[in-house]
Amino acid sequence: MTKAFLSGNEAFAEGVRLARPQVISIYPITPQTTVxxxxxxMVENSxxxxxxxxxxxxxxxxxxxxxxxxxxxxxxxATSSQGLLYMAECLHYASGGRFPIVMMNANRSTALPWxxxxxxxxxxxxxxxxxxxxxxxxxxxxxxxxxxxxxxAESPLVSTPVMVNLDGFVLTHTxxxxxxxxxxxxxxxxxxxxxxxKMSLDNPxxxxxSVGPDNNMEFKYLQHKAMLDSKRIxxxxxxxxxxxxxxxxxxxxxxxxxxxxxxxxxxLGSITxxxxxxxxxxxxxxxxxxxxxxxxxRPFPDEDLAAALGSVKAIGVLEKDISFGYEGTVYTNVNSxxxxxxxxxxxxxxxxxxxxxxxxxxxxxxxxxxxxxxxxHVNFIGLGVSIDE
Amino acid sequence: MSKxxxxxxxxxSEFFYGHKACAGCGGSLAVRIALKVLGEGAIxxxxxxxMSAVGFNYPHLCFSNNSIISTFAGTASMLTGVEAGARxxxxxxxxxxxxxxxxxTADIGIQALSGAxxxxxxxLYICYDNEAYMNTGIQKSGLTPFGAKTTTTPSGxxxxxxxxxxxxxxxxxxxxxxxxxATASIGDLKDxxxxxxxxxxxxxTTYIHVVAPCPIGWGIPVNETIEISRKMxxxxxxxxxxxxxxxxxxxxxxxxxxxxxxxxxxxxxxKHLEDADIKILAAQRDAKWTTIRKNWNTTEEEx
Numbered sequence: 132m133t134k135a136f137l138s139g140n141e142a143f144a145e146g147v148r149l150a151r152p153q154v155i156s157i158y159p160i161t162p163q164t165t166v167x168x169x170x171x172x173m174v175e176n177s178x179x180x181x182x183x184x185x186x187x188x189x190x191x192x193x194x195x196x197x198x199x200x201x202x203x204x205x206x207x208x209a210t211s212s213q214g215l216l217y218m219a220e221c222l223h224y225a226s227g228g229r230f231p232i233v234m235m236n237a238n239r240s241t242a243l244p245w246x247x248x249x250x251x252x253x254x255x256x257x258x259x260x261x262x263x264x265x266x267x268x269x270x271x272x273x274x275x276x277x278x279x280x281x282x283x284a285e286s287p288l289v290s291t292p293v294m295v296n297l298d299g300f301v302l303t304h305t306x307x308x309x310x311x312x313x314x315x316x317x318x319x320x321x322x323x324x325x326x327x328x329k330m331s332l333d334n335p336x337x338x339x340x341s342v343g344p345d346n347n348m349e350f351k352y353l354q355h356k357a358m359l360d361s362k363r364i365x366x367x368x369x370x371x372x373x374x375x376x377x378x379x380x381x382x383x384x385x386x387x388x389x390x391x392x393x394x395x396x397x398x399l400g401s402i403t404x405x406x407x408x409x410x411x412x413x414x415x416x417x418x419x420x421x422x423x424x425x426x427x428x429r430p431f432p433d434e435d436l437a438a439a440l441g442s443v444k445a446i447g448v449l450e451k452d453i454s455f456g457y458e459g460t461v462y463t464n465v466n467s468x469x470x471x472x473x474x475x476x477x478x479x480x481x482x483x484x485x486x487x488x489x490x491x492x493x494x495x496x497x498x499x500x501x502x503x504x505x506x507x508h509v510n511f512i513g514l515g516v517s518i519d520e
Numbered sequence: 521m522s523k524x525x526x527x528x529x530x531x532x533s534e535f536f537y538g539h540k541a542c543a544g545c546g547g548s549l550a551v552r553i554a555l556k557v558l559g560e561g562a563i564x565x566x567x568x569x570x571m572s573a574v575g576f577n578y579p580h581l582c583f584s585n586n587s588i589i590s591t592f593a594g595t596a597s598m599l600t601g602v603e604a605g606a607r608x609x610x611x612x613x614x615x616x617x618x619x620x621x622x623x624x625t626a627d628i629g630i631q632a633l634s635g636a637x638x639x640x641x642x643x644l645y646i647c648y649d650n651e652a653y654m655n656t657g658i659q660k661s662g663l664t665p666f667g668a669k670t671t672t673t674p675s676g677x678x679x680x681x682x683x684x685x686x687x688x689x690x691x692x693x694x695x696x697x698x699x700x701x702a703t704a705s706i707g708d709l710k711d712x713x714x715x716x717x718x719x720x721x722x723x724x725t726t727y728i729h730v731v732a733p734c735p736i737g738w739g740i741p742v743n744e745t746i747e748i749s750r751k752m753x754x755x756x757x758x759x760x761x762x763x764x765x766x767x768x769x770x771x772x773x774x775x776x777x778x779x780x781x782x783x784x785x786x787x788x789x790x791k792h793l794e795d796a797d798i799k800i801l802a803a804q805r806d807a808k809w810t811t812i813r814k815n816w817n818t819t820e821e822e823x
Contacts, residue, residue: 153605153608153609154601154604154605154608156600156601181608182604182605182607182608184600184601184604184639185639186597186600186635187631187632187634187635187638188597188631188632188635190591190593190594190597190632191594191596191597191600191631191632191635192597194590194591194593194594194597194598194601194632195597195598195600195601195604196601197590197594197598197601198565198588198590198597198598198599198600198601198602198603198604198605199601199602199604199605199608200601200605201588201598201601201602201605202563202601202602202605202606202608202609202611203605203609204604204605204608204609206601206605220591220593221591221594224591330563330586330587330588330602331586331611332560332561332586332611332613332614335560335583335584335585335586336586337576337581337582337583337586337587337588338586338587338588338589339576339588339589339590340576340577340578340581340589341572341573341576341577341578341589342577342578343577343578346578346579
């Protein structure tokens, strides 16, 4: 184990290196660009042995990764924002074909209007594409989830691609001290990729075929079931990771000061750190507040949420997303758990940080006040101009 | 000169059979022949299109070699991944081959094809050109010739079918300075087979553009697929050529063209053409041949 001062991108690249992908397809798009730059350097200096392919678009990046995965190779690619949207067809293709590719996505606003800063509208708009989606909080979790991502994706029970989401700029471009595991431990955690879902000369296969109405629904059901089964694999993977590396993340969600909390803020990604500090501050004032970080949005942690929110008075969902014409997508998902479980509590949605708008400590304090006083259900945080003009 | 593949020497093994292609389908013949030449080491990538539609219907899967459907735009990019992946896992003696139609190649797939050639990936890309989107019901593609009636270029009083000439994909591919590219036709299977054999032995990206008529889309009897392919070459609207080492080479130079009018009017898709339209096509043909004869080498022995 060594320590290094790395950006989220660089930390992720270290995690990818330790996972030993055999094929990496790269296409540059900000803000993930430095991941592929670091990986290129690693291939150049022989710290990573991998086929590095310079494709000409994101569609091709993922199409290429699917082809390599169909030969039984461990594959990696990375994207962000418009790039993720451009590869949307291949997202469904990879998950439907059950190819366990791991991809990093730097969460960034989607055009129009153009904006290079971070929000989560890119990946949340692709929530239904059949990929496991995890949102990480800091550089260490980025590195660790590159490794865990392969372990989850390649589990025979799962065989589903994993998208690891890093908040653009806020996480991809800021530096932290990160522990880099040694290769021996990484190999102990992540064995070489084995799959039956591949073509080989000994056992020729026809893959990615058509399935008519007679059988199509069964394929889709199995895809869904694999995603549900992945919940168990995600928990087991995190436990195994903790045993080897001495740190874990709690699986699908990670709670903070949830015991006896009456008011809980639900978060995704890098904003969680600041929210945790505000929870500490409010707890010092005697306020019964807590925090629940959703790590995996697919599969959705409905059991975890139901268990955590059973005796809570109100919750708020803070997300960098809006599903135009309704509310935040995460909020809709959380409310479904509350309805299905007959929980009696108030729910609020805080739409914040769109297009990289700062979310301040005072904004978060105000969210907790809102949970206690009540008010509008869906709230845009920090709107600076009159929207009536 | 290496030994030529002929009807007598080609393997009896079949790699693409039991499929649902229409009677007289040129595309399925091109795919069948290509895989017979390449053998069991072929790992084929076919985009959404006619051949994947007729050959990949679970549980009725018709390729006995490794085969996978790509996205419509993704033939070449998936081929790249298949080739790199096969090498990465230690597979030897394989050939990654793309088998895509004209729309999948010249329109939606051209970006990925260009990228693969640019990287000089060790793949063989075969475009079976039936001159329209036949699988979806005969819509115009970038390789539909001038004057052809399709369901999106109907022929009427004002417009006589497709108003634009066929995109010259062979030369677009060659312009990448590709190691090897060739045109072919199912009207000359010996030529096609030997070009596949040749391409498969060349390291780097290789490309074969084979004309493979669709009786439904062209409006010809199902037993005339081969005959119409030959007429197309004989009348000069197609040519058999190669691009190698930066040079174009014409494989066959007809001394005199057969009747272009006869070729056109024997097909339903050109039935509406008037003499003025046919003159335009003949003029385009003549201009092209003037350039070819001026700039390209010829294979004298095949004159």
